Amino acid sequence: MGGEMMEEEKEPEKEVNGSEIFKEFKEYSVVEFFKKNRQMLGFAGKVRSLTTIVHEYCTNALDATEEAHILPEIMVKVEELPDEHVKVTIQDNGPGIPPSHLGKAMGMMLAGTKFHRYMQQRGQQGIGGAGCTLFSQITTGKPTRMRSGLGDGKVYECDMKIDVKNNQPVITNQIEFMGNFRGLRVEAEFAEVKYDKSEHGVYEYLKRTAMANPHAQITLIEPTGEKHVFQRVSDRIPEKPAEIQPHPLGITTGDLVDMAHRTDSRKLSSFLTNTFSRMSSAKVEELAKLVPTVNFEKHPRDLKWPEAEAVVNSVKTLKWIAPPTDALRPIGSDQIDKALKNILAPEFVSVSERRPKVFRGGIPFMVEAAIAYGGNSGRARSDEGRGGDIIRYANRVPLMFDGGSCAITEAVKNIDWKRYDVRDFDKEPVTVFANFVSVHVPYTGTGKQAITMEEEIVGEIRYAIMEVARDMQVYLRGKVREMDKETKKKIIMRYVKELSADLADLAGTGAPADIEKKLVNMIETKYEKIEGEAEEAVEEVKEVEENEKEE
Amino acid sequence: MKKKSEKESSSEVLSKLEGLGKEMLEDIDVGEAPRFECPLRSRGNILYDENLGYIKLGEKRETRTFLNVGQAKKFMQTVAVASKCKKFLKEDSHTSIRGLFYQLKFSLGENVDEELFSEQSESNPLVEDLEVALDVKREDLNLNTDRKGVVAGNLVLKDKFGGVTDEIDCSKQGRSGWMIPSDVDNGMEFVSVDANYVIVVEKDALWQRLNEDKFWKKENCILITPKGQASRGCRRLIRKLADTKLPVYCFTDCDAWGWYIYWTIKTGSMNLAYLGSDIATPEAKFIGVTMRDIVDYDFLGKLTIKTKEVDLKRAEEMLTYPWITAHKEWVEELKTVIATKKKLEQDALQGPRLSFVGDYIREKLEKKKFLP
Numbered sequence: 016m017g018g019e020m021m022e023e024e025k026e027p028e029k030e031v032n033g034s035e036i037f038k039e040f041k042e043y044s045v046v047e048f049f050k051k052n053r054q055m056l057g058f059a060g061k062v063r064s065l066t067t068i069v070h071e072y073c074t075n076a077l078d079a080t081e082e083a084h085i086l087p088e089i090m091v092k093v094e095e096l097p098d099e100h101v102k103v104t105i106q107d108n109g110p111g112i113p114p115s116h117l118g119k120a121m122g123m124m125l126a127g128t129k130f131h132r133y134m135q136q137r138g139q140q141g142i143g144g145a146g147c148t149l150f151s152q153i154t155t156g157k158p159t160r161m162r163s164g165l166g167d168g169k170v171y172e173c174d175m176k177i178d179v180k181n182n183q184p185v186i187t188n189q190i191e192f193m194g195n196f197r198g199l200r201v202e203a204e205f206a207e208v209k210y211d212k213s214e215h216g217v218y219e220y221l222k223r224t225a226m227a228n229p230h231a232q233i234t235l236i237e238p239t240g241e242k243h244v245f246q247r248v249s250d251r252i253p254e255k256p257a258e259i260q261p262h263p264l265g266i267t268t269g270d271l272v273d274m275a276h277r278t279d280s281r282k283l284s285s286f287l288t289n290t291f292s293r294m295s296s297a298k299v300e301e302l303a304k305l306v307p308t309v310n311f312e313k314h315p316r317d318l319k320w321p322e323a324e325a326v327v328n329s330v331k332t333l334k335w336i337a338p339p340t341d342a343l344r345p346i347g348s349d350q351i352d353k354a355l356k357n358i359l360a361p362e363f364v365s366v367s368e369r370r371p372k373v374f375r376g377g378i379p380f381m382v383e384a385a386i387a388y389g390g391n392s393g394r395a396r397s398d399e400g401r402g403g404d405i406i407r408y409a410n411r412v413p414l415m416f417d418g419g420s421c422a423i424t425e426a427v428k429n430i431d432w433k434r435y436d437v438r439d440f441d442k443e444p445v446t447v448f449a450n451f452v453s454v455h456v457p458y459t460g461t462g463k464q465a466i467t468m469e470e471e472i473v474g475e476i477r478y479a480i481m482e483v484a485r486d487m488q489v490y491l492r493g494k495v496r497e498m499d500k501e502t503k504k505k506i507i508m509r510y511v512k513e514l515s516a517d518l519a520d521l522a523g524t525g526a527p528a529d530i531e532k533k534l535v536n537m538i539e540t541k542y543e544k545i546e547g548e549a550e551e552a553v554e555e556v557k558e559v560e561e562n563e564k565e566e
Numbered sequence: 567m568k569k570k571s572e573k574e575s576s577s578e579v580l581s582k583l584e585g586l587g588k589e590m591l592e593d594i595d596v597g598e599a600p601r602f603e604c605p606l607r608s609r610g611n612i613l614y615d616e617n618l619g620y621i622k623l624g625e626k627r628e629t630r631t632f633l634n635v636g637q638a639k640k641f642m643q644t645v646a647v648a649s650k651c652k653k654f655l656k657e658d659s660h661t662s663i664r665g666l667f668y669q670l671k672f673s674l675g676e677n678v679d680e681e682l683f684s685e686q687s688e689s690n691p692l693v694e695d696l697e698v699a700l701d702v703k704r705e706d707l708n709l710n711t712d713r714k715g716v717v718a719g720n721l722v723l724k725d726k727f728g729g730v731t732d733e734i735d736c737s738k739q740g741r742s743g744w745m746i747p748s749d750v751d752n753g754m755e756f757v758s759v760d761a762n763y764v765i766v767v768e769k770d771a772l773w774q775r776l777n778e779d780k781f782w783k784k785e786n787c788i789l790i791t792p793k794g795q796a797s798r799g800c801r802r803l804i805r806k807l808a809d810t811k812l813p814v815y816c817f818t819d820c821d822a823w824g825w826y827i828y829w830t831i832k833t834g835s836m837n838l839a840y841l842g843s844d845i846a847t848p849e850a851k852f853i854g855v856t857m858r859d860i861v862d863y864d865f866l867g868k869l870t871i872k873t874k875e876v877d878l879k880r881a882e883e884m885l886t887y888p889w890i891t892a893h894k895e896w897v898e899e900l901k902t903v904i905a906t907k908k909k910l911e912q913d914a915l916q917g918p919r920l921s922f923v924g925d926y927i928r929e930k931l932e933k934k935k936f937l938p
Contacts, residue, residue, distance in 0.1 A: 433685070492636075503635045509678050510642040514632065517642070518600075521649040522587030533594050538633070541597070 058150060061209035062216055065093070066415055068103055068147050068208065069217050072201060073224060074412065075144055076107035077231060079199070083110035084252055087228075092236040093210050093217060100155060101208050101238075106200040111165040114173075114191075121145050121161060121201070122175045122184025147203060149177050154206040158187065166197035210238050214394065215415050221245065222358060223406050223413035227346055227450060228253075229354035248357040249350055260292035262338040263330045265378050265455030271323040275315035286315040293336045305329040331375075338454070340371045340379040345452050346411055348383070355387045359446060362389030365486035367479045374471045380453035384479035386445065386487050393444040403432075403440040407466075408450040414464050421465035423449045426476035435484040436491045445487075449476055507538055576655050576752075579707065582700045583652045590645070599633035602644050604699035605840065607691075612839045614889045619848025621834045623698070640692070646670055646682055647692045654708040662710050663693055698840040704798075705749035715800035716743035716770070718777055719788030720760040721807075726753035733757065736788070743777065743789075748799045750806065764788045764807050765927065766796075766850075768818035768827055772912055772923060781924045788812070794823075796831055798838070801845040804831060814850040815936065817927065820857060820903070820910040821873070822880030828852050833889055852937040853930045855910045857902040862935075863926075869914035873907045893938045 058064045069091055080087035085108060092104040112120050121144045148159045158174035173189040212218050218235060225233050225245035232247040261270070280286035284299045303311045306325045309318075346354075348366040355364045366385040373379050393401035407414040407423040418424045427447055432440045451466050459465040466472065515531035590600040605611065606626040613624050630637045630644065650669055654661065661669075667686040674680050683689050697704055704711060721736040725747075736744045747754070765787050767773045773791035776782065782789040788807060792800045808814050816831060818824030834846035860866045881900045884890050891897055903909060915923045930936060 433687075506635055507633065507638045509674060509680065510632075510638050513674055513682060514642040514645055517645045517649040518587055518590055520587075521583060521645060521652055522591050523584050523652075524588065525591050530591070530594065534632070537594070537597060537599070541599075541633070 061207060062211055062213060063416060064150070065101065065103070065205070065208040065210060066215060066217055066220050068150065068203075068205065069093075069105070069220060070412075071143060071147050072103075072105040073221070073233075076105070076109055076199070077224075077228060079109040080107065080231075081253055082255065085109060086247065086250060086252060087231040088234075088247075089231060090234045090236070091217070091221060093238055095210065095238040096204065098206070099209075100204050100206050101210060102202065102204045104200070104202045106162075106198060108198040111163045111198055113165060114163065114171045114189075117161060117163055117171070117173070118175070118184030118186055121148055121159070122177050122186065123182055144201070145177065147201075148175055149179070151203040151205050152176055152179075154208075155204045157204050158185075160202040162196065162200040164194065164196035164198060166195075168193055168195065170194040170196045218243065220413055220415055223408070223415075226354045226358050226406065226448065227351075227408050227411035227413065229346075229350050229357065246357060248353045251350065253346070254344060257342045259339065259342045259454065260290060262335070262378060262455070263291050263294055263298075263333075264335055264375050265338075266291070266327060266330065268320065268324045268327050271327055272318060272320055275318040275323070278315050280315055282312055283309070283315050283318060284311040287311075292338055298333065298335075301333060302326060302329055305332065337373060338379060342454055343371055343379060343381050343452050344410075345381055345383050346450055348385075351383060351385050351448065351450075355385055355446070355448065359387045359392045360390040361387035361392045361446070363387070363487060363490045365483040365490075367482045369475075369479050369482070372471065372475050374457070374469055378453065378455050380451065380455075380472070380475075382476050382479040383448075383450040383452065384476065384483055385448040386480070386483040387448070388446075388487050388490065389444050392446040396442075400442065401444040402442050403427075403437070403445045403447070405447050405449070408448075409456040409458070409463075409466060410452060411450055414466075417459065417465040419465075420459050420468070422468045422473045423451070423466060423476055425468050426473050426480060429473070429477055430481060430484065432484075435488040437484075447480055449480065451476070504538055508535070511535060511538070576658070576706075576708075579700070579702050580652065580655050582702065583648055583655070586648060586700065587645070599631040600641070601629050601631045602641060602695075602699065603627055603629045604695050607694060607698060607840060609836070612836050614833065614887075615842075616889070618843070619833065619889075620842045620846030621836060621839050622842035623839050643670075643683060643688065644692050644695060647689060648696055651696070651707040651709070658708075660708045660710050663690055663704075666693070666709060694840070703749075703751070703841065703844065705752055711748040711798050713745055713748050713799060714794075714797040715746040715790065715792045715803075716773060717746055717788060717790045717803065718743040719782045720758075720786065721788055722757040722759075724755050724757050737783075741774070741777065743773070746790075746797070746800050746803055748797070750799050750803045756806070756810070759788075759807065759810050759812070760786070761788045761812060762786050763813045763815060763931075764790060764804065765853075766804060766814065766816045766831065767791045767912070768794065768816075768824055769912060772817070775916070775920060775923050776927075779921050779924050781927070784924075785928070792827065792831075795827055798841070798845060801831060801834075801847075804847050804850075805845055808847045808849055814847050815853045815927075815931070816850055817853050817912060818855070819912050820855040820859075820899075822877040824855075824912075825884065826880065829884075829890065853927060853935070855912050855915070856937060857899050857906075857908075857910070859910065865917050866910060866914060869917050870906075870908040870910050873903060873909045877909055878904055878907070895937045899937065 053059060058067060073089060073091070076089050077087055088108045090104075090106045094102040094104075096102055123145055151157060151159050158176045160172070161175050162170060162172045164170040169191055170193070171189070171191050174187045176185040176187075177183070178185050210217060218237070221233050221235050221243075222245060225231060229249040230247060230252050231245075233245040235243045235245075237243070274290055275283070275286060278286045278290065280289050284296070284303075287299050287302075288294050288296055299311060303309070306322075306329050309322045309326060348368050351366045352364055355361065355366075364385065364387045367383060369382060369384075371379045371381040392404070394404040396402045405418065405424055405427050407418065407421055414421065414423075426449070427440070432438075437443050437445060451472075456463075457467045457469065457472070459467050511531055511534045515527045515534060518530055519525045519527045586602075590602075593600045604627065605623050606628045607623065611624040611626040612621060614621050630641045632638050632641045647666070647670065650666060664686060667683060667689045670683045670689060672682055674682055693704060693707070693709060696702075696707065717736050718739055719736050723734045723736070725732045725734055734744060761782075762785070765782075767776065767789065768791070770791050770793045773789060776789055781787075790800070790804065796804070804814060814831075816828045818827050828850070831847055832850045833848065834842040838845060855866075860870065881903050885897065885900055890900075912923075915926050
């Protein structure tokens with residue numbers, strides 16, 4: 016047992032007893048499980064389902080190329096077929112999958128390579144390539160066509176289905192031929208999905224993926240035949256994330272049950288010390304004292320959900336040495352800078368540089384924030400203008416849904432944008448970019464589309480964004496200064512009428528019309544007196560922020 | 567800044583406002599950009615005056631002119647606020663700064679997509695600018711602040727309000743005491759003050775305890791509670807009582823919030839640095855509760871509670887203020903809190919018996935056990 020499907024089972028509704036699910040699961044057919052848990056697996060809604068499919072394939076491609084140290088080139092093609100079927104073709108230039116493993120990787124649920132390792136990786140999200148194979152099969156009855164090349168002159172192709180009773184790949188129409196193709200190409204047909212260009216759709220997903228992966232070249236061919244190329248702007252392949260043991264503070268009950276059921280260790284105590292970082296036998300003894308009802312000598316497989324829950328709760332009450340921070344893999348400020356300039360062609364970009372922080376008393380995380388102004392920044396609004404846009408990432412995977420309950424959205428909302436000369440965030444061409452980097456991303460739910468609003472997380476994200484917002488303000492103020500005299504005159508003119516009336520009232524003498532005439536005359540003729548200053552006002556903002564911190 | 571007279575008559579304030587407008591008109595007449603000058607209120611111009619014993623504004627000033635693109639709107643807004651306050655004074659009507667904001671929230675014209683004010687956060691600082699520029703208080707501009715705080719004791723005041731003059735005897739206010747108004751200057755004067763000292767009690771609950779025990783009668787003192795952080799009116803009243811040569815003693819919790827309340831009463835605050843001389847009472851003394859009380863009163867040792875993060879942070883911060891670290895007693899107190907991570911509430915004094923609170927104050931005063 017184990018694998019990606021099970022992973023989705025972690026953090027189920029609290030009322031469900033975990034061990035029950037595990038027992039019953041064996042008797043479920045995979046299809047049954049899939050159908051019952053579609054939403055949890057990201058297949059809720061037609062648009063979201065398609066985004067999830069593209070996400071699964073893309074993530075696999077990015078992780079595989081990264082591992083093989085190849086600069087990724089990914090092509091995604093979406094076609095609309097009759098009967099509202101949609102065909103998705105995705106091709107990468109990765110290392111390919113040997114034919115002997117292809118069935119396991121794409122035709123067997125719960126057989127991913129990622130789940131058995133613990134590192135800051137894009138994956139561990141949904142259901143993997145096999146899940147897509149299954150989704151295609153249950154919505155259209157058709158197999159998925161695979162092509163794999165290892166770059167050794169031979170290319171392998173086959174049709175793939177899943178024998179849902181036995182969870183085994185069913186491979187047909189295999190051929191092998193000579194060719195230079197290297198990588199993986201998947202062609203699958205789906206129903207109950209829909210292509211559109213909304214902010215939750217495939218186009219937006221790939222654009223955001225490109226923004227966080229400037230080393231990748233991503234091409235999208237839309238159903239209309241329109242082709243979009245998100246150009247590679249960096250030749251630097253991200254460093255491989257270091258594999259580290261999970262830290263006890265980051266563990267959830269679901270994780271613990273799941274890992275306990277997969278371990279080779281024979282005792283619960285040795286399972287704990289072998290699996291988790293900073294978990295010494297002394298710590299296990301401490302834990303054992305806190306939860307006397309749990310037998311730490313028994314086989315980990317016999318760990319029940321309530322017992323795991325008690326262990327997890329007790330873990331939180333103990334003091335732990337913090338996990339190492341060197342496992343964090345940020346995108347890097349120069350990479351983000353390049354990517355945003357490339358995709359958004361903005362007038363201005365600023366990227367934060369902040370040090371790692373910790374949450375929940377010991378889990379390291381880091382926030383990378385950036386702001387882009389002008390050009391194609393922001394989102395298109397119905398009235399043709401552009402409005403503020405928030406693009407969220409966890410470990411450089413775009414978070415496309417559930418924005419309302421995400422710490423990043425909350426942080427943006429908590430900022431007083433007027434301070435940064437953004438009068439109305441929803442009406443300015445601004446893109447706020449935030450990447451939450453951590454080995455443990457505290458998602459709000461199984462959909463893994465939002466980060467929980469914990470105070471220290473929201474606070475750090477907010478400070479990171481404020482840092483870049485300040486730079487943007489200096490830029491915007493500079494723009495005002497650079498404006499030609501005519502524009503400056505126009506701005507001042509707006510205020511003449513009101514000022515004249517109030518001034519006459521205040522002084523108790525003079526006629527408003529008379530004052531107005533003199534002021535207009537002064538503005539028209541005395542060019543040299545008109546000026547504008549930026550720095551002074553920026554200083555003011557910093558001060559307000561300092562005061563705020565003090566409170 | 568000169569010491570303000572207790573009562574700035576409304577006609578004086580009116581002529582100050584008109585004078586401001588007239589100067590601007592003169593600038594315009596000679597072809598100069600109209601300007602508004604006032605002392606700078608930002609952090610860089612706030613300092614603690616060791617001799618005077620309170621926080622005040624420095625000498626730096628800022629000038630706003632209408633022909634500066636970055637300042638034009640703010641300049642116009644400043645004049646709008648001044649003009650509106652003049653109207654309130656002429657009509658003899660009062661409102662809050664929120665009321666003022668709503669009076670000024672309107673569009674600048676049909677073809678201008680902009681409002682005079684769209685947020686109260688824009689108008690609030692301009693009111694403060696006017697206060698410093700004209701050397702008047704908000705209340706002098708007919709702008710009320712929130713009332714907070716209660717007083718009882720042998721204090722009689724005259725309150726002229728709405729054309730009627732009432733005499734208020736703070737010794738005859740029963741169980742609830744007299745609520746301190748937002749303005750204790752305009753139309754307000756002491757008739758008689760017959761007390762030995764003033765005691766300021768942080769919490770209303772303790773004030774009620776002492777009132778029920780007839781503490782102020784027995785001790786012949788004036789009993790005040792600011793109910794937490796002291797409002798402008800409450801701080802002004804304490805200052806005015808101190809001006810009648812009464813000693814002022816503060817009695818708060820031994821925690822971050824309590825200390826902050828005490829130091830705000832004593833030295834004023836950064837936000838209201840421009841009012842320093844009017845609302846700070848540097849001669850105030852702190853009678854408790856202190857960490858040393860735990861040594862003197864055994865039972866208190868068992869009644870401490872754990873500090874919160876904010877208490878420790880505030881304590882650390884207070885150790886960076888030179889006006890606090892000048893007193894070794896306070897340094898010791900603060901360091902004890904940081905080291906033991908414990909704090910003490912004034913309510914704990916009711917541990918042995920309810921009326922012990924009064925005995926505690928009496929003993930402290932007799933033995934002159936207070937902190938500077």
